[in-house]
Amino acid sequence: MAIKPTIPKGTRDFSSEEIFKRNYIKNILVSSFEIFGYEPVETPSFEKTETLMGQYGDEGDRLIFKIINSGEKVKKADLNSFEKEDYEKFSRSISEKALRYDLTVPFARYVSQNQNKITFPFKRYQIQPVWRADRPQHGRFQEFFQCDADIIGNRSLWQEIEMILLYDEVFSRLNLKGVKIRINHRKILSNICSLLEISDRFNEFTAVFDKIDKIGIDGAIKEFEIKKFPQKAINKINSLFKFSGTTIEKLKFIEKIFKDYKSDKSGLDEISFVLKYLDKTQLIASTVDFDFSLARGLNYYTGMIIEVSPPPAIKIGSIGGGGRYDNLTSKFGLKNISGIGISFGFERIYHVIESLKLFPEKIKKNTEVLFLNFGNDIINNIHNEINKLRKNNISCELYPSNDKLKKQLSYANKKAIKYVVIIGPEEFKEKKCIIKNMISGEQLSFPLKELYLKLKEMLKV
Amino acid sequence: MAIKPTIPKGTRDFSSEEIFKRNYIKNILVSSFEIFGYEPVETPSFEKTETLMGQYGDEGDRLIFKIINSGEKVKKADLNSFEKEDYEKFSRSISEKALRYDLTVPFARYVSQNQNKITFPFKRYQIQPVWRADRPQHGRFQEFFQCDADIIGNRSLWQEIEMILLYDEVFSRLNLKGVKIRINHRKILSNICSLLEISDRFNEFTAVFDKIDKIGIDGAIKEFEIKKFPQKAINKINSLFKFSGTTIEKLKFIEKIFKDYKSDKSGLDEISFVLKYLDKTQLIASTVDFDFSLARGLNYYTGMIIEVSPPPAIKIGSIGGGGRYDNLTSKFGLKNISGIGISFGFERIYHVIESLKLFPEKIKKNTEVLFLNFGNDIINNIHNEINKLRKNNISCELYPSNDKLKKQLSYANKKAIKYVVIIGPEEFKEKKCIIKNMISGEQLSFPLKELYLKLKEMLKV
Numbered sequence: 001m002a003i004k005p006t007i008p009k010g011t012r013d014f015s016s017e018e019i020f021k022r023n024y025i026k027n028i029l030v031s032s033f034e035i036f037g038y039e040p041v042e043t044p045s046f047e048k049t050e051t052l053m054g055q056y057g058d059e060g061d062r063l064i065f066k067i068i069n070s071g072e073k074v075k076k077a078d079l080n081s082f083e084k085e086d087y088e089k090f091s092r093s094i095s096e097k098a099l100r101y102d103l104t105v106p107f108a109r110y111v112s113q114n115q116n117k118i119t120f121p122f123k124r125y126q127i128q129p130v131w132r133a134d135r136p137q138h139g140r141f142q143e144f145f146q147c148d149a150d151i152i153g154n155r156s157l158w159q160e161i162e163m164i165l166l167y168d169e170v171f172s173r174l175n176l177k178g179v180k181i182r183i184n185h186r187k188i189l190s191n192i193c194s195l196l197e198i199s200d201r202f203n204e205f206t207a208v209f210d211k212i213d214k215i216g217i218d219g220a221i222k223e224f225e226i227k228k229f230p231q232k233a234i235n236k237i238n239s240l241f242k243f244s245g246t247t248i249e250k251l252k253f254i255e256k257i258f259k260d261y262k263s264d265k266s267g268l269d270e271i272s273f274v275l276k277y278l279d280k281t282q283l284i285a286s287t288v289d290f291d292f293s294l295a296r297g298l299n300y301y302t303g304m305i306i307e308v309s310p311p312p313a314i315k316i317g318s319i320g321g322g323g324r325y326d327n328l329t330s331k332f333g334l335k336n337i338s339g340i341g342i343s344f345g346f347e348r349i350y351h352v353i354e355s356l357k358l359f360p361e362k363i364k365k366n367t368e369v370l371f372l373n374f375g376n377d378i379i380n381n382i383h384n385e386i387n388k389l390r391k392n393n394i395s396c397e398l399y400p401s402n403d404k405l406k407k408q409l410s411y412a413n414k415k416a417i418k419y420v421v422i423i424g425p426e427e428f429k430e431k432k433c434i435i436k437n438m439i440s441g442e443q444l445s446f447p448l449k450e451l452y453l454k455l456k457e458m459l460k461v
Numbered sequence: 462m463a464i465k466p467t468i469p470k471g472t473r474d475f476s477s478e479e480i481f482k483r484n485y486i487k488n489i490l491v492s493s494f495e496i497f498g499y500e501p502v503e504t505p506s507f508e509k510t511e512t513l514m515g516q517y518g519d520e521g522d523r524l525i526f527k528i529i530n531s532g533e534k535v536k537k538a539d540l541n542s543f544e545k546e547d548y549e550k551f552s553r554s555i556s557e558k559a560l561r562y563d564l565t566v567p568f569a570r571y572v573s574q575n576q577n578k579i580t581f582p583f584k585r586y587q588i589q590p591v592w593r594a595d596r597p598q599h600g601r602f603q604e605f606f607q608c609d610a611d612i613i614g615n616r617s618l619w620q621e622i623e624m625i626l627l628y629d630e631v632f633s634r635l636n637l638k639g640v641k642i643r644i645n646h647r648k649i650l651s652n653i654c655s656l657l658e659i660s661d662r663f664n665e666f667t668a669v670f671d672k673i674d675k676i677g678i679d680g681a682i683k684e685f686e687i688k689k690f691p692q693k694a695i696n697k698i699n700s701l702f703k704f705s706g707t708t709i710e711k712l713k714f715i716e717k718i719f720k721d722y723k724s725d726k727s728g729l730d731e732i733s734f735v736l737k738y739l740d741k742t743q744l745i746a747s748t749v750d751f752d753f754s755l756a757r758g759l760n761y762y763t764g765m766i767i768e769v770s771p772p773p774a775i776k777i778g779s780i781g782g783g784g785r786y787d788n789l790t791s792k793f794g795l796k797n798i799s800g801i802g803i804s805f806g807f808e809r810i811y812h813v814i815e816s817l818k819l820f821p822e823k824i825k826k827n828t829e830v831l832f833l834n835f836g837n838d839i840i841n842n843i844h845n846e847i848n849k850l851r852k853n854n855i856s857c858e859l860y861p862s863n864d865k866l867k868k869q870l871s872y873a874n875k876k877a878i879k880y881v882v883i884i885g886p887e888e889f890k891e892k893k894c895i896i897k898n899m900i901s902g903e904q905l906s907f908p909l910k911e912l913y914l915k916l917k918e919m920l921k922v
Binding site: 002003004005006007008011012013014015016019020031034035036037039040041042043044045046047048050051062063065066067068070071072074075077079082087090091094095096097099109110112113114119121123124129131133143151154155156158159161162165169277281330331332333334365367373379380383384387390393394395396397398400401411414415 | 472474481496501511556557558560575594619622851854
């Protein structure tokens with residue numbers, strides 16, 4: 001019985017055209033990373049389950065794909081948990097390996113494991129697929145690419161600045177103008193929490209603010225009410241975060257508040273340093289704003305945080321983000337090492353470039369030349385011409401069998417092959433050949449021995 | 462408590478140097494494939510379990526990594542099988558997805574699924590990782606790359622010929638000379654079995670012959686005795702397969718036998734056609750031999766089979782193989798479609814190129830220029846020079862903090878950065894800069910505004 005050929009929900013096959021488009025973006029990322037002095041690292045598709053579990057919160061843990069132990073090793077299945085309907089614990093009892101959920105934890109593991117071999121500050125980039133058991137829906141996949149650039153082992157604010165320059169470099173090489181980069185600092189958020197006397201609820205506070213793009217400040221207020229935040233704090237949040245103005249106005253606004261309340265202003269100073277440099281630097285594809293409502297969902301950030309949105313015409317959420325973290329490697333025993341990292345949302349960037357028609361027109365490499373097939377006798381004698389073209393980097397194919405001319409030409413058309421070489425019995429007898437331009441329909445006849453030079457001229461190799 | 466940073470056995474992290482080396486090989490494969498008119502396809506890392514299971518034999522099934530169903534879906538666990546210690550069945554009851562085991566089955570699934578969109582004959586290449594739960598040992602990994610090129614939808618023997626030319630193209634671009642390509646035909650083997658009156662044991666016969674490189678003909682004879690093949694057949698095997706000679710002598714030897722026994726000689730004719738063309742064609746990196754003891758382990762082959770060995774100095778088994786198949790897609794409901802495919806053993810080819818020191822000397826892209834850091838005041842004023850170099854594709858880094866000069870220079874040395882730009886307080890005051898060549902130690906001083914042009918000249922950008 002035949003099996004229906006389908007793929008799991010949330011996964012994709014990629015055709016050649018999609019691969020060329022994806023490589024176009026990937027190559028721009030790679031060359032930008034390398035221009036900035038990052039070097040590539042790759043990690044295995046699966047890590048030990050213990051490396052990944054507990055790093056992404058309960059919800060994250062549930063979304064990690066676990067691999068069943070092979071052979072006899074499933075014997076260890078915790079049937080007790082199964083009966084108690086603790087399926088999470090049951091699954092973990094028969095799984096020692098799990099698929100990479102992001103690139104950050106494997107990177108932290110890599111740095112800790114190779115700390116004696118690595119030159120710090122260590123600048124690495126990584127472009128690899130990750131897997132999440134998210135419910136598949138439009139534009140959300142179970143397998144997708146992540147692209148990260150991190151610098152670990154130094155606290156200099158020039159790294160914050162260069163991360164923003166790197167974003168601008170990538171988007172300008174992609175010809176994607178109008179990108180909006182917002183920055184904030186976790187210390188500014190924690191100072192605000194402290195002023196509001198809700199420091200103990202900092203993670204809840206940032207989790208609500210992480211959704212503010214979708215729910216707005218009014219939606220956030222409602223959530224704080226549901227979560228029973230003190231009414232006094234909620235009122236202050238309302239007045240604070242309804243403030244709008246330019247980056248400079250917002251900086252002054254926060255500065256005054258911190259001054260009034262004698263708050264630590266180191267976070268604000270760092271943001272000011274970054275903004276001051278950027279103010280006198282010409283960014284090409286993007287603008288940078290200070291946004292003290294920016295929170296980022298991940299709790300490991302400790303310094304500046306960044307989020308990148310596409311031009312306003314495209315409604316798709318963020319296409320990148322990142323920030324400074326101080327304790328990412330401490331789980332693996334490597335303590336007191338600060339780093340900063342940013343991510344490029346590969347799949348979303350692809351969507352934006354596609355929507356705005358920013359892919360170069362000729363992105364797919366088609367076969368350049370097709371040799372028609374008039375039977376083995378002729379091919380046996382002229383196949384060396386094909387070899388010669390290939391040795392000279394002209395891509396060509398021999399139509400494999402002596403089918404009707406119409407069928408052979410239709411193959412050339414479907415594959416968008418521009419030049420067809422015709423050496424039929426007559427041409428062969430006269431040591432001639434014909435090149436047919438499949439776009440113009442034009443045909444040129446000349447001695448076979450001139451074939452390579454003629455094609456070279458036509459293709460401008 | 463800290464988690465020990467390690468990776469699962471049989472997996473690997475790749476450092477930047479390894480990635481550049483792997484990309485070197487990958488780029489040669491890609492450009493060769495494209496010169497021959499193949500287009501890329503990529504498939505998801507996991508397929509539906511039913512797509513993969515039963516395609517690789519019992520041993521293969523056991524080596525497929527299965528992914529545990531998420532959340533509630535593990536409820537379906539077949540505890541009955543667990544109690545009966547049928548762990549294979551138990552595992553399958555909680556797994557709907559499995560990691561790609563090779564590229565062939567996903568390709569057959571892809572062709573069947575997209576048959577209405579594809580132009581046949583369809584030439585595709587695919588370079589992606591595959592995963593196998595093999596016991597990890599030296600040189601054998603649980604995650605490794607496969608590279609396949611297939612043509613599906615046509616029976617022309619020119620495809621057999623071009624597969625061999627493709628091997629030669631790749632190995633000559635890799636500068637790997639002395640590669641040995643052996644070919645045979647499944648019909649020749651099945652005719653021999655028929656002459657020996659052991660047709661019903663064809664798969665056992667090929668399985669033994671598949672190991673002949675390791676065990677020799679005497680080892681094979683022993684295995685046939687253990688497997689209780691008829692003594693008459695064993696005696697004939699012994700005399701047949703001890704024949705040695707040139708390709709032409711072997712062709713004549715088989716031809717005579719087939720003639721004496723009035724066997725179908727279509728397989729032999731196909732091999733002769735291929736060899737006749739190759740005989741008058743200059744191969745650069747390889748030689749081609751007819752070897753009627755070549756069997757290939759996989760049962761889906763129906764026509765010519767190929768196996769590629771590295772130069773004799775490297776003892777590592779085959780570095781490639783393939784053959785023609787007729788029924789690969791029939792499991793997915795697409796019948797009567799012939800194809801031919803070859804594989805490049807990526808990890809082994811890497812090993813060979815490494816062992817023979819054939820990687821180009823300058824393969825790793827290092828940062829070209831490092832700007833030393835003499836504090837924020839200076840950097841604030843000269844950072845635009847860094848931006849300018851990057852815009853002109855010169856890779857450069859700013860040393861992030863104002864550390865001691867020795868530490869900064871040591872960073873340049875460790876990262877093999879050739880040029881260091883020094884703009885200390887004095888240079889800054891005089892609007893000058895110094896370029897230090899870290900290899901020769903030479904230092905050049907000149908006006909800051911000439912920096913880009915000087916570096917461009919030095920780097921020959």
